[in-house]
Amino acid sequence: MTKGEVVSNKQVLLKDYVVGIPKETDMVLSTGIIKLKAPQGSEAVVVKNLYLSCDPYMRSLLQKHDRFRFFPSYTPGSVITGHTVATVVDSNHPNFKEGDLVWGITGWEEYSLITETNFLHKVEHTDVPLSYYTGILGMSGLTAYAGFHEVCSPKEGENVFISAASGAVGQLVGQFAKLMGCYVVGSAGSKEKVDLLKNKFGFDEAFNYKEEDDLDAALRRYFPEGIDIYFENVGGKMLDAVLLNMKINGRIAVCGMISQSNLEKPEGVHNLFCLVSKQIRMEGILVGNWLHLYPKFLDFIVPFIKEGKISYVVDTAEGLDKAPGALIGLFSGRNVGKQVVVVARE
């Protein structure tokens, strides 16, 4: 790879808008060409993509845009975009130079020409795994931090429940809550994940929701005195059961509802009256509202990572060819930890 060279560029394209359950074949691999040179007169950057982040929010971008969503969908026939870690091949932008490691929004392809550089950031700490910038040091980390510390108003000793707790965000929320001296319980969908929660992330308790006939009873078992904070990643039946088990003045941060992603009509939630009878605050979080906290978040998290006080589990798929499958796997919970695709290691 030489600057200015024209090279082939493998890409993942959206074939057509997805209806219902997404499949690997809704995306297609294609090979184009790219000139490794930022066009003169632009402030563009050309990058080589290293790590791709698979995130649940991408599900909604696979389908046709409707008025109930505020991100534009992907375009059929065009490359999927997402959060990545990359290295700069050429730059006309004053903030970036050849060889810089960057993270932000690029394409699911070997090389990307970035004209919108607002979403590109320099990698500040290179003494941690680079893939962390797709997760713990990227949007997942900031989501966990802002969602828990800013939205949930946690206090020492409070009872915290996290669903999809071994996922990219959940595993961090649980560890942040433990660092604050909370009692922390997580749910996940396999024995392996439950073991991770208890043994790797230090949750006080964890359970496999697939083995519980009665989620309300399960929550009562782990929270006989009720839940102060619920970090919501799944929605549907779990939310209904949680509402019954919340304490007065409880808080629910709604980060996602992955159990509902592929349903044509989402399940109904029946116990919302608990919001009134228990004066619960429930708040949706999108990381875009919290970007100003990123420097504060880095100061918070980096020492914990270096001291080994926070763990982060990444599930790695090797090769761009594996990207469609890795993304689809999120919706059946196939991933264990943050799902990342390695396009290249340097």
Place this chain on the structure above:
Amino acid sequence: MTKGEVVSNKQVLLKDYVVGIPKETDMVLSTGIIKLKAPQGSEAVVVKNLYLSCDPYMRSLLQKHDRFRFFPSYTPGSVITGHTVATVVDSNHPNFKEGDLVWGITGWEEYSLITETNFLHKVEHTDVPLSYYTGILGMSGLTAYAGFHEVCSPKEGENVFISAASGAVGQLVGQFAKLMGCYVVGSAGSKEKVDLLKNKFGFDEAFNYKEEDDLDAALRRYFPEGIDIYFENVGGKMLDAVLLNMKINGRIAVCGMISQSNLEKPEGVHNLFCLVSKQIRMEGILVGNWLHLYPKFLDFIVPFIKEGKISYVVDTAEGLDKAPGALIGLFSGRNVGKQVVVVARE
């Protein structure tokens, strides 16, 4: 009536716990006797009840207590309690003396012996209708004030929607929002109520939800740019339609869900994912959390009442005999404005 006298005391008792739709016959009128004397050695007060407040929250107290609610139910065979305006007949309490007008929690009966005086307050302003202390100057008023000004974080020019908008709380929220320079739309269940909203309370628009086949379309008509603030009094289908029409960073104060009160299983709400995609905050309000604001609220509201800048519509039932019917009527929307029962006028 003379202090110390033993007199007959008509009362409204709960016959038995209500299951399903409550009926007048779930309550029964009975006549006991009472000595108009506060027992010596106590700090009790004996009052003559004048006005009774009918409130939606009382529905849940008619049924057997379950773990999902934090108020104790009424006891079968015992007198119904609620917010009232009363006059003191005898007092052993230093804060109250014979002849004082008071408001707070007493029984649905002609006379009450009050041993728990924490919920009894002196009437401060006697130059407004006394019945106002069951509504605009009582818990309904404080609920509207705290719910709107504290929970909804309103800003001038924002778009506000209120359901059950002609009710005890809704009519005030709409007027508070207009005073702040918001665009205000209300829904109600009859032409008479819709006329009140537009002509008496100064709402910008109002509609009869019973005449709308498609609530989503109705809301889109009145809010082509979306809703910033929803003051929720009804729940169910209306909430689902509102979620679709909320703007980014919208706020929902959940005051009640009266459409769900009599359902054995509440309707499911399907569009909660909008909380995430639009970063909505949704918060339940119970006035008990906001009692410290009452003096500030009085300073705010009394001048508006005296200057005629805020109207309050009260629906009056005459006589304790009418109390069961007046309470039941709330759940079919029979009342127009705040429902009050007059037991005696002085």
